[in-house]
Amino acid sequence: MLIAGNWKMNPPTLAEAEALGRALRLAPPTPATLLVCPPFTALASLAALLRGTRIGLGAQNCAATPDAGAHTGEISAAMLRDLGASHVILGHSERRADQAESDALIRAKIAAARAHGLIPIVCVGETADQRRAGQAESIVAAQLAASLPDDFAGIIAYEPIWAIGTGLTPSAADVTAMHAALHADLAARFGARAEAMPILYGGSVKPGNAADLLALPHVGGALVGGASLNAADFLAIAAAG
Ligand code: 13P
Numbered sequence: 001m002l003i004a005g006n007w008k009m010n011p012p013t014l015a016e017a018e019a020l021g022r023a024l025r026l027a028p029p030t031p032a033t034l035l036v037c038p039p040f041t042a043l044a045s046l047a048a049l050l051r052g053t054r055i056g057l058g059a060q061n062c063a064a065t066p067d068a069g070a071h072t073g074e075i076s077a078a079m080l081r082d083l084g085a086s087h088v089i090l091g092h093s094e095r096r097a098d099q100a101e102s103d104a105l106i107r108a109k110i111a112a113a114r115a116h117g118l119i120p121i122v123c124v125g126e127t128a129d130q131r132r133a134g135q136a137e138s139i140v141a142a143q144l145a146a147s148l149p150d151d152f153a154g155i156i157a158y159e160p161i162w163a164i165g166t167g168l169t170p171s172a173a174d175v176t177a178m179h180a181a182l183h184a185d186l187a188a189r190f191g192a193r194a195e196a197m198p199i200l201y202g203g204s205v206k207p208g209n210a211a212d213l214l215a216l217p218h219v220g221g222a223l224v225g226g227a228s229l230n231a232a233d234f235l236a237i238a239a240a241g
Contacts, residue, residue, distance in 0.1 A: 005228025
């Protein structure tokens with residue numbers, strides 16, 4: 001089980017990010033692997049705070065261009081590796097929507113991440129309208145097919161957009177069906193290598209629903225947003241895994 005915290009554009013100050021890191025450092029050992037993904041501005045501090053703990057460090061995005069150069073405002077996978085990050089979230093629905101990230105751009109970012117040894121956590125998910133129209137599985141399958149390069153290795157996160165930050169979650173049957181479909185798609189494309197591609201669930205994961213969600217077939221962990229900003233909640237979710 002991988003329990004990853006996506007802090008998004010939070011908390012507002014470095015001091016608060018460090019306080020959260022210090023609280024997590026006290027985490028009792030859990031069978032689950034823990035990962036925190038703070039904003040870029042807190043990565044170096046968190047790397048220092050979490051060094052020697054069992055908590056890994058990830059970023060929330062990287063440039064599609066793998067190497068240093070004239071790309072104002074961009075952060076490369078090489079820079080993230082240098083700071084101690086092991087993972088990077090790519091293709092989050094907030095970036096697909098707010099920054100108009102395309103599947104092709106996400107594919108290029110995955111290649112850049114892998115070129116520098118970062119493990120990508122690639123997000124896919126449907127809108128409420130798409131689910132109502134019965135298109136959830138076809139939309140997610142299309143995102144997966146177009147986002148992943150042929151030599152993909154890494155982690156998938158299924159995050160229904162309508163479940164993010166809303167307190168809503170899909171039914172156990174819907175999560176099970178989607179994760180089974182994703183696993184089948186990965187197996188069809190990548191063969192035995194698909195077994196090493198965990199599929200996380202994300203969207204309103206809380207201490208109260210984590211055990212039920214994490215027990216479902218083909219759910220290899222959770223990508224946690226809001227609840228990862230509270231150390232006690234994040235650790236409770238980790239304990240449920
Ligand atoms: P919430 O847990 O706040 O719903 O966010 C989920 C998410 O987007 C994680 O990447």
